[in-house]
Amino acid sequence: MGGPFIVEGAIFSDNFNTENGGVGVLNYIGFANWTVADGTVDLIGNGYFDYQPGYGLYVDMDGSTNNAGKMISSVTINLVPGVYTLSFDLAGNQRNTSGDQVVAQVNMGVLLDKTYSLSKTAPFQTFTEMITVSAASSVQITFEGIGSDNMGMLLDNVKLENAVPEPTTLAIWSALGGLGLIAARRRRKTA
Numbered sequence: 001m002g003g004p005f006i007v008e009g010a011i012f013s014d015n016f017n018t019e020n021g022g023v024g025v026l027n028y029i030g031f032a033n034w035t036v037a038d039g040t041v042d043l044i045g046n047g048y049f050d051y052q053p054g055y056g057l058y059v060d061m062d063g064s065t066n067n068a069g070k071m072i073s074s075v076t077i078n079l080v081p082g083v084y085t086l087s088f089d090l091a092g093n094q095r096n097t098s099g100d101q102v103v104a105q106v107n108m109g110v111l112l113d114k115t116y117s118l119s120k121t122a123p124f125q126t127f128t129e130m131i132t133v134s135a136a137s138s139v140q141i142t143f144e145g146i147g148s149d150n151m152g153m154l155l156d157n158v159k160l161e162n163a164v165p166e167p168t169t170l171a172i173w174s175a176l177g178g179l180g181l182i183a184a185r186r187r188r189k190t191a
Contacts, residue, residue: 011084012077012141012160016043017056024048024057026064034071039145041069041152051094052124055156060093061102061145062152068145069152076138083163084131086112086141091154092122100153101146106131106160107139115146118153130163 014033020043028043029036040063042049046056062068086106093100099119104127106112111131118125141160145152 010159010161011079012073012075012158014158015056015156016058017046019043019057022046022057024050028063031071031074033074035074036069037072038070039063039067040065041071041145044154052091052154055089055124058089058091058124058154058156059143060152061143061155062093062100062147062150064150066148066150068147070142070144071155073141076140077160078136078138079133080136081133084133084160085128085163086131086158086160087126087128088143088158089124089126089156090116090118090122091124091156092118092120093151093153094120096120096149096151100151102153102155103142103144103146104129105142105144107137108142111137111139116153124154124156126157131160 019031020028024044024046026042027040042060042063043057044050044060045052045058052058059071086104088104090102097120099117101115101117103115104112111133112129114129116127141158143155
């Protein structure tokens with residue numbers, strides 16, 4: 001069972017930098033916000049197999065068992081109807097002779113089901129996807145590496161947030177703007 005329905009601001013965010021006390025490890029399963037549901041992933045960076053220096057810790061989606069990993073957010077995220085953005089950084093594996101792929105899904109592919117491909121030398125780049133929720137939904141975010149050579153795409157900075165202010169926020173700002181116009185008009189009349 002998830003928490004209350006979320007209506008504003010950043011809803012889910014993870015940069016992996018505090019995992020394992022800030023120290024990388026192969027075949028990591030102790031994520032605070034994720035469950036490794038299949039295969040393995042490596043927590044790398046921050047001086048440990050650090051193929052993209054300056055990014056802290058990040059996840060190699062094809063761990064060290066020749067079976068690429070599948071990570072599912074360990075918390076159910078409750079969303080109200082609206083538009084959301086899912087953003088995340090991906091980089092090529094930086095080691096192998098070929099590129100790799102990662103599949104990103106929201107709500108088991110109902111709201112988002114997309115495969116991303118990058119060359120092996122591609123640096124981190126941000127991908128942003130718009131997600132439209134038409135009815136209150138409890139969702140999870142999934143990233144799945146495709147491959148079996150122990151060298152997968154690199155994942156970092158996952159964030160789910162509102163793309164546009166929800167109606168209550170818009171109403172409040174509109175009301176404040178209206179009050180400001182009334183106050184300005186009254187000042188002009190008294191001047």
